[in-house]
Amino acid sequence: MAGQRISADEALILFEEGDLLSLGQAANLIRNRMHPERIVTFVIDRNINYTNICKVGCRFCAFYRGENHPDGYVINREVLFAKIRETIDHGGTQLLMQGGLNPNLAFEDILNMVRDIKDNFDIHLHSFSPPEIVHFAEQANLTIRQTLLKLRAAGLDSLPGGGAEILVDRVRKYISPRKISWQQWMAVMEEAHKLGMKTTATMMFGSVETLADRVKHLVRVREQQDKTGGFTAFIPWSFQPKNTELGGTGTTGHDYLKTLAISRIVLDNVPNIQTSWVTQGAKMAQVSLWFGANDFGGTMLEENVVRAAGANFRVPIDEIIRCIKDAGYTPVQRRTDYSHVKRF
Amino acid sequence: MxxxxxxxxxxxxxxKVRQGERLNRQDGIRLMQSxxxxxxxxxxxxxxxxxxxxxxYFIVNRHINHTNICVNLCPLCAFGVDKDNPQAYTMSLEEIEAKALEVKDTGVSEIHIVGGLHPDLPYEYYLEMLRRVRDCLPDVHIQAFTAVEIDYLSQISEKSLEEVFRDLIDAGLGSLPGGGAEVFSPRVREKICEKKISGDRWLEVMETAHNMGLRTNATMLYGHIETIEERVDHLLRLRELQDKTGGFQSFIPLAFHPKNTRLEQPNATRTTGFEDLKVLAVSRLLLDNFDHIKAFWxxxxxxxxxxxxxxxxxxxxxTVIEEKITHAAGADTAQALSKxxxxxxxxxxxxxPVERDTLYNVIREDF
Structure with missing residues (x-):
């Protein structure tokens, strides 16, 4: 509370014994200390899932299709460009492109897609999570650094923090056995940060991990941030069980707010904490503004991955603005780098 | 902390709250504004x-909405329809009996019955409905008919409230739900439910019920056109009656759902999460003489x-089985949560967790 760093053991005690309102109070205090200007930011963006074909097949995922599945797709330029044009028409500044690890797409195809987008549009490319980067590197027989350099030269601006799930290999072996290890995930982020590219970090909780695993995840992000400082935001979101192999019930609203608050308390070196209206709905997302969140994330004009797993919350820009105002904050549209576009 | x-x-x-002091109107307004x-x-x-x-606490209950035909057709409501509407329905006594029998021996401890103000159904229908449910499920508590319906029964039977209550209790009525209160302010009622009984009459029905030994709940429908002051005044009138009778068990704030209602356009929006939690918290603080505050999930x-x-x-x-009224107004929640x-x-x-019956007796708490 006095601004001292919380240890891993202390963080575990907060998870095990902290009551919701006290955690909220502490997280809110830290949030307001780090962001005293009484605003809540959001970015107008679009999620484009350029392919759903994935060789990894994680057990918590309802979006992927196998290589020869009839529903498998790779987006064509015409559709892609129409989506981007529409995004820009809606005031969008960011494109969040992510896709499955599709063995039929060569790295050169990806680079061409990035170049084509940048040749035709002025939009920030916040795309390709670490598992995709590692996949590209393997396909092209390049190092992570070389892969990132080529992507950056083609026009990639920053990396989203997806694919982190829980940064503990015991958990990953169970929920995503063929996905990259936590060290590989972090290695991609480290290389990106060293090249001056910003990234975010996520955590998908509420599947099979223990509270100690969550703490380990937070501490690993914090340690990396001490080293390279390139994480702009942390985004915890809860596992959505519907249509997944893992199944189960998913976590509760209480657990979400608690985890969000502890994230704010532990990650003293990450500037922004994003709420996840896609997984929690607008009501909970708004309430989370008292539990450490200072950013509403993206408007996500299109989101397919979480929706495939049963989350069905559609929150248009007007609704985001209303929620932020009603909570007593000024809504501010931001860019990916958190510079401001417009106050509402 | x-x-x-x-x-x-x-x-x-x-x-003030720490000292256990009663909050006044001005305090309530400040809380609602905070x-x-x-x-x-x-x-x-x-x-x-x-x-x-x-x-x-929670309860395992079944809702029966016996008819959606209603003479009031309040702008706030997406459930009630005219008798000629293709969606209109009225359950026969046999259908109601069948619905009751479906939950026999399933652990349901309460049947919750509310419906529209039907223009033609006779007084006897309501009494017979209660008798049949009671005979099918003798150990189950029947919570039925909002104050608005009770007033209507008194009109169609041309009997006093006391006589109506006596008949209903004889037929099996156990307690009253708290619906139909909306917001007591006449300004608000004129716009959202102009044909509904007044706030004064609602309170009078409840007072009579309490005096006859019936426990009831109370509600407030918020998030439409009411002001903060009108919310606070609503709560204070409930507190005043509770001081007098002590007959209210729980208070249930109801978030307005605009979809499919005539209040939908142009400015009606769903309540926000902040508003919901605030109204619940302030209700807990102002209604110091109510034992329970309920959030209707x-x-x-x-x-x-x-x-x-x-x-x-x-x-x-x-664990509500078959709720129709809120879902008609666009609630995207499931129809039921399992125990x-x-x-x-x-x-x-x-x-x-404590599983309770309608009167807050403990059914089970070793979960």
Whole structure:
């Protein structure tokens, strides 16, 4: 509370014994200390899932299709460009492109897609999570650094923090056995940060991990941030069980707010904490503004991955603005780098 | 914890609540205006734990909405229709009996019956409905008919409220739900439910019920056109009657759902999560003579209902079978939560689940 760093053991005690309102109070205090200007930011963006074909097949995922599945797709330029044009028409500044690890797409195809987008549009490319980067590197027989350099030269601006799930290999072996290890995930982020590219970090909780695993995840992000400082935001979101192999019930609203608050308390070196209206709905997302969140994330004009797993919350820009105002904050549209576009 | 609120705009009220002092109208307005959600939660939680400890109640019940035909057709409502509407329905006594029989020996402890004000159904239909449900399910409590329906029964039977209650109790009525209160302010009622009984009459029906030994609930429909002052005045009138009769069991704020209602356009929006938690917390604080504050999970969603257990709420209603009224207005919640789901949710919030009957007797608490 006095601004001292919380240890891993202390963080575990907060998870095990902290009551919701006290955690909220502490997280809110830290949030307001780090962001005293009484605003809540959001970015107008679009999620484009350029392919759903994935060789990894994680057990918590309802979006992927196998290589020869009839529903498998790779987006064509015409559709892609129409989506981007529409995004820009809606005031969008960011494109969040992510896709499955599709063995039929060569790295050169990806680079061409990035170049084509940048040749035709002025939009920030916040795309390709670490598992995709590692996949590209393997396909092209390049190092992570070389892969990132080529992507950056083609026009990639920053990396989203997806694919982190829980940064503990015991958990990953169970929920995503063929996905990259936590060290590989972090290695991609480290290389990106060293090249001056910003990234975010996520955590998908509420599947099979223990509270100690969550703490380990937070501490690993914090340690990396001490080293390279390139994480702009942390985004915890809860596992959505519907249509997944893992199944189960998913976590509760209480657990979400608690985890969000502890994230704010532990990650003293990450500037922004994003709420996840896609997984929690607008009501909970708004309430989370008292539990450490200072950013509403993206408007996500299109989101397919979480929706495939049963989350069905559609929150248009007007609704985001209303929620932020009603909570007593000024809504501010931001860019990916958190510079401001417009106050509402 | 309390030291954290030194800078709160409502720290004087926190002190008042800590001392157990009654809050006044001005205090209520300041609470409703405050953005300090965590301070409101802290205060409401103090009162909640003083009254109900760590318990969180729920009930296993079945809703029966016997007809959607209604002579009032209030602008706030998406459920009621005209008798010529293709969606109009009225259950026969046999259908109601069948619905009751479906839940025989399933652990349901309450049948909850409310419906529209039907132009033609005879008084006897209502009495016979209660008798049949009671005969099918002799151990099950029947909570039926809002104050609005009771007033209507008194009109169609040309009997006094006391006589109506006597008939209904004889037929099997156990208690009254709290619906139809909306917001008592005449200004508001004129716009959202102009044909509905007045706030004064609603309170009169409840007072009569209490005097005849019936327990009832109370509600407030918020999030439409009412002002903060009108909300506070509504709560204070309930508190006043409760001081007199002590007959209210729980207070249930109902979040307005605009979809499919005539209030839908142009400015009607759903309540926000902040508003929902604030109304629950302030209700807990102002209604110091009510034992229970209930969050109806159908209205605000299970996630927020669970969180509300830290904002003054001690009851999250039930595993509700077949709720039609809120769903007609666009509630996107499920039709029912299983008992296991409710218990898990309550435990995950660090509370002790207690399955109750309608009158808050404990059915089971060893979960």
């Amino acid at each position: 309390s030291g954290l609120f030194e800078n709160s705009e409502i720290r004087d009220l926190i002190e 953005n300090d959600l965590l301070a409101l939660g802290y205060m409401a939680n103090l009162v909640r734990e003083r009254k109900n400890g760590n318990k969180a 159908i209205m605000i969603g299970p996630k927020l209902a669970q969180v509300s257990l830290s904002f003054g709420v001690d009851d999250i209603d039930g 296991d789901e409710l218990v898990t949710m309550i435990k995950a919030a660090g509370r002790q």
